Amino acid sequence: MRTQVAIIGAGPSGLLLSQLLHKAGVDCVVFERRSPEYVLSRIRAGVLEQGTVDMLEQAGVSERMRKEGLPHDGFTMAVGDTRLRIDLNGLTSGKNVMVYGQTEVTKDLMDAHEARSAQVIYEAENVTPHDFETDHPRVTYEKDGVSHEITCDFICGCDGYHGVSRTSVPKAAITEFEKVYPFGWLGILSYVKPVDHELIYANHPNGFALASMRSETLSRYYIQVPAGTDVNKWSDDALWDELKIRLGAQAAANMETGPTIEKSIAPLRSFVSEPLRFGRMFLAGDAAHIVPPTGAKGLNLAASDIHYLSNGLIEFYGEKSSAGVDHYSQKALSRIWKAERFSWWMTSILHQFPDLGAFNARIQQSEMDYLASSHAAQVSLAENYVGLPF
Template identity: 85%
Template structure:
């Protein structure tokens, strides 16, 4: 089989790339090692930057998002006794974010692929990118016990942190930068009314907490826990009690509790691989970088990769120019490192680091007090939160 682009990974980044290429007449095949149901079962981020909202509109998959998503003009943040509302819309000249779950984004993209009978191979085993350092790359995979091979012009690795794409790069050709945090997020999803119409980020003496949502009736909450925490050791009631403490008295008085429909512990790390291009294979999304979820940048950063990558491939086939491909890694990494900085800053401000002592705690409070007193600092936070330009 032959196609122009093979995309490894049918998460939101791989499917968004496939959809954008299709609309511009570029042929592609998507390979995914998991089943569609498994892909849709992943509980992930839910805050979309304005740039990603516009990308989904260009991809023709924004109708349900605009009907069911929740536009947010701001959010609350607190450290100790200092609490502040960040007016995103007012501080950025009208920009805002959209609360719409990653699962819903993936479903919309899947539905679009089914509607056009796109070539997506699920449960593709032993996917292997080959010969991407030359002019004739190819990808092999197994399906139902049969080995298949696809010849192509380019391979796009959108298969996540543990995927095969980055692992296929020869040792020494890639530099990895990583910071692993000594804690994780214990998340609970429940069919209860959100405690507030906007998100609440809180740094309490007991640790970080976040009150988020997926809809008017589905809430998502997180608390900071030590790395390696066993989720089974936390009952629903214990999580709700801890959230009431960390979110403060005002939120505790309004919070609705209920049985969990999903509980999990997510580790936190910052990670960047450089470069993102290796001959005719490019990495995008979690295959090339990870951010802690504190700044709501993971999915959005993958979308910005897809912006640069789709633009480059469309330019290559439409204008016979390789300029975009040649500059993909440089352009994507420039924005990636800015998002890494912001996510690291938010994580540093909002989590407890007992091992760093009392000085660090006072620095967090001083940082928060400065944020509360400085319009310029609030503008900086707001413009990063709604998303830097592509």
């Protein structure tokens, strides 16, 4: 069996790449070790940058997002006594973000693949890239106990932080940068009305809190908890009480409470691997980088990787030019590090750190006070939040 591009991973980055390549007439096959149901069960981010929205339009999978998604023109930050609404629309000359869950994005991409009978091989075991340092890469896998091999021109590793693509690269050829934070986010989903029509990020002495949503009837909340916290030790009542404390009196007065339908803890880390190209294999999305969820850059950063990678591959086949694929790593990493900086900054200003101390606490408050008093600082925050240009 042969294809032009073999894509490892059927999350949103792998499926988006496949969809864009298909529309340009490039043949590809997607391999996924999990079932479609498992992929859709993963609860992830819900804020899409303008560039990500545009890419979903380009891929032809935006119809449901346009009907059900919630455009947001701003959000609120609260640190200490300072509460500030960031007017995204006004500060960026008309740009905004779209609240639409990553699960929904993935479902739309899956539906598009199913509609065109695309080659997505789910529950493919022992998927392994080979010979990517040569001009004849290949991928082997097992399906229903039978071994298979597919040859290709390129391999794209979109299989996440724990995937096989990055770990297949010789250690001497890759450099990894990582910062692990001493806390995580305890997140809940509940079928209650959101506490506000926009997101609220808050830094309270008890720790960070975020009021978000997936729809007008489905709310998503987070609180900062120490690393290693047992999620089962937090009852629904205790969570709602803590959210009311951390989000403040105004939010508490508007908050509806109810049973949680999902409760989990996500650790926070910053991670980047360099480079993103190894011969004829590329890394994209979580296989290449992880950002803290503060600022909602994870899925959006994966989408920007796919922007550069899909354009390079389409140029390779359409114009017989390797310029795009040759510069993929450099272009993608430039934007990745800017997003890493922004996510680190938002994390540092909005969280309580074990060793914060009185001096750093004052720095957090001063940072917030400066933001509240500086139009230029608000513009910088807004342009990073809606997404830097590709």
